[in-house]
Amino acid sequence: EDQVTQSPEALRLQEGESSSLNCSYTVSGLRGLFWYRQDPGKGPEFLFTLYSAGEEKEKERLKATLTKKESFLHITAPKPEDSATYLCAVTIRRSSGSARQLTFGSGTQLTVLP
Amino acid sequence: NAGVMQNPRHLVRRRGQEARLRCSPMKGHSHVYWYRQLPEEGLKFMVYLQKENIIDESGMPKERFSAEFPKEGPSILRIQQVVRGDSAAYFCASSGLAGGQETQYFGPGTRLLVL
Numbered sequence: 001e002d003q004v005t006q007s008p009e010a011l012r013l014q015e016g017e018s019s020s021l022n023c024s025y026t027v028s029g030l031r032g033l034f035w036y037r038q039d040p041g042k043g044p045e046f047l048f049t050l051y052s053a054g055e056e057k058e059k060e061r062l063k064a065t066l067t068k069k070e071s072f073l074h075i076t077a078p079k080p081e082d083s084a085t086y087l088c089a090v091t092i093r094r095s096s097g098s099a100r101q102l103t104f105g106s107g108t109q110l111t112v113l114p
Numbered sequence: 115n116a117g118v119m120q121n122p123r124h125l126v127r128r129r130g131q132e133a134r135l136r137c138s139p140m141k142g143h144s145h146v147y148w149y150r151q152l153p154e155e156g157l158k159f160m161v162y163l164q165k166e167n168i169i170d171e172s173g174m175p176k177e178r179f180s181a182e183f184p185k186e187g188p189s190i191l192r193i194q195q196v197v198r199g200d201s202a203a204y205f206c207a208s209s210g211l212a213g214g215q216e217t218q219y220f221g222p223g224t225r226l227l228v229l
Contacts, residue, residue, distance in 0.1 A: 034217070043118075043205050043220035044157070087157070100209075101147060101159035101170060102218060 002027045006088050006105035013112050016077045021108045023088030024070040031091040033071050034102060035064050038085045047073075047086075078112045085109045116141065118208050118221035119188075126227045127196050135191040135224045139208030146189045147218060148174075148181060151203040163189060196228045 003026045013019055025033070032051050036044035048057040050066040057064045061082065063074040073086055089102040119138040127133050139146050148160040159173040163183035174181065178196075183189040193200055203225050207218035 036220075043120075043222045046217055046219055049217055089157075099170070100145070100216070101162055101173065102149070102157070102207075103159070104149075104157040106156040 002090075002092055002103055004088055004090055004103055004105040006086075006108050008108060009106070010109045011111070013075075013078055013110070015079055015112055015114050018074070018076045018078070020075070021073040021086055021110070022070060023073070023105055025088075025090050027090055027092050027103075029093030031093045031099075033066055034089045034091075035071070035073055036087040036089065038087055038107070044087055075110070078110075080112045080114050083110055083112045118206055118219055120204075120206050120221035120224050122224060123222060124225050124227070126229060128229050129197055130195050133193040133196050133200070133226055135193075135204050135206075135226070137189040137191070137206030137208075137221060139189070139206075140210070140219055143208035143210040143219075145209045145216070146183050147207045147209070148189075148191050149205045149207065149220075151205065151223075153202070157205065160191075193226075196226075198228050201226055201228045 005024050007022045032049055034049050035047040037047055038044045048064040053068045055066050061076050065072045085107045087107045089104040092099045118140055121136050144164055146163045149157045150160055151157045161174045161181045162170040166185050178194045180192045203223045205220050205223045207220045209216040209218045
C-alpha cells in the first residue's frame with residue numbers, strides 16, 4: 001500500500017534554531033514529491049516539487065531534498081512567521097498510467113517561538 | 115492574478131439537506147481536484163476532473179457524493195442528504211501542464227458543518 005509518513009508530528013523551535021522535517025514514502029513508483037505549507041483555516045500553499053533522487057530546491061529559509069526513500073525540509077534560522085503545518089505529498093506512477101492525485105502525509109506542525 | 119476560488123467559505127447544513135460546493139480553477143488551468151480534510155486527519159483525495167469529464171473518482175464515497183466540471187462555469191461538488199460525518203474542510207486544487215510537470219494549487223477551502 002502506498003504510504004507517506006511525516007515526522008515529527010509537532011516541532012517547537014526557538015527563533016534561529018535550525019532543524020529538519022522528514023517525509024518518508026513507500027510507493028510503487030514515485031512520480032513527484034511536493035511540499036506545502038498550511039496555515040490554520042487556509043488552504044495548502046505550494047512550496048516545492050522534487051522529481052528525482054539527489055534533487056534540491058531552495059526558497060528563502062527553506063531547502064527541500066529528495067532521496068529514494070525520503071525527503072527532508074530543512075529550515076535555517078526560522079522566524080515566528082514560519083510557524084505552520086508543513087505537508088508532504090506524492091504522486092505515483094502506476095502500470096495503468098500515472099496517478100495525478102496527491103497522497104498526503106499527516107503533516108508536521110511547526111511552532112517557532114520568538 | 116486570481117488563484118483558485120472556492121465558495122462558500124463556510125456552509126452550515128442540517129442532516130438530510132444538500133450541500134453544493136463550488137470551485138473556480140486558476141486562469142488557464144483545466145484540471146480540478148477535490149480533497150477532504152476531516153478533523154484531526156490529513157488531506158484525502160476524492161475526485162479528479164477535466165472539463166466535462168470525470169477522470170478519477172476512486173476517492174469519492176459511492177453514495178450521496180457527486181462532482182462535475184461543466185464546459186462553462188465552476189466545478190461543483192455535491193453532497194446529498196448530508197450526515198454529521200460529512201463535516202470537514204473541502205479543498206479544491208487546480209493544475210495546468212508546465213513542461214509536462216504539473217503542480218496543484220489549492221483554494222482556501224469550504225468548511226462544511228452538519229448540524
